[in-house]
Amino acid sequence: MNKVNLLSELQSIYGAQCQICNRVGANTFISLIPLQVIRYARNLNKRKNRRHKRKLPEIANYQINNLLPVCNQCQVKQFNSDIYKLISLHQLEVIDKQRQKHGYPELLAAGNIRTLHRLLINKDNHI
Numbered sequence: 001m002n003k004v005n006l007l008s009e010l011q012s013i014y015g016a017q018c019q020i021c022n023r024v025g026a027n028t029f030i031s032l033i034p035l036q037v038i039r040y041a042r043n044l045n046k047r048k049n050r051r052h053k054r055k056l057p058e059i060a061n062y063q064i065n066n067l068l069p070v071c072n073q074c075q076v077k078q079f080n081s082d083i084y085k086l087i088s089l090h091q092l093e094v095i096d097k098q099r100q101k102h103g104y105p106e107l108l109a110a111g112n113i114r115t116l117h118r119l120l121i122n123k124d125n126h127i
């Protein structure tokens with residue numbers, strides 16, 4: 001799926017507004033689990049290294065339940081930062097209402113990036 005299709009798919013789930021500031025329309029999206037974290041987990045798993053026997057969670061770069069539609073300005077702010085520090089509690093609740101409808105792991109129930117990452121790899125994992 002290309003990025004334009006992904007954005008319209010995300011807007012059909014969350015609505016047209018930016019899901020961080022909720023003031024303007026979303027014209028791009030962010031990864032809830034930052035791409036660098038996803039890549040780091042993938043690379044660690046590739047190394048056949050005794051220190052890292054345990055597999056880390058792996059998810060696809062553009063896995064739909066890891067994406068959130070936002071405006072350009074909020075996308076810049078989110079770069080390298082924790083969504084739990086960036087998104088207001090009220091807005092997290094709004095987002096979770098939609099995630100619940102779609103059976104996606106809920107952000108507040110996960111509580112942190114690490115747990116959310118783990119929940120996103122297992123679709124059958126109900127909180």
Ligand SMILES: [Zn+2]
Pocket residue numbers: 018019020021022023024070071072073074075
């Ligand atoms: Zn915004």
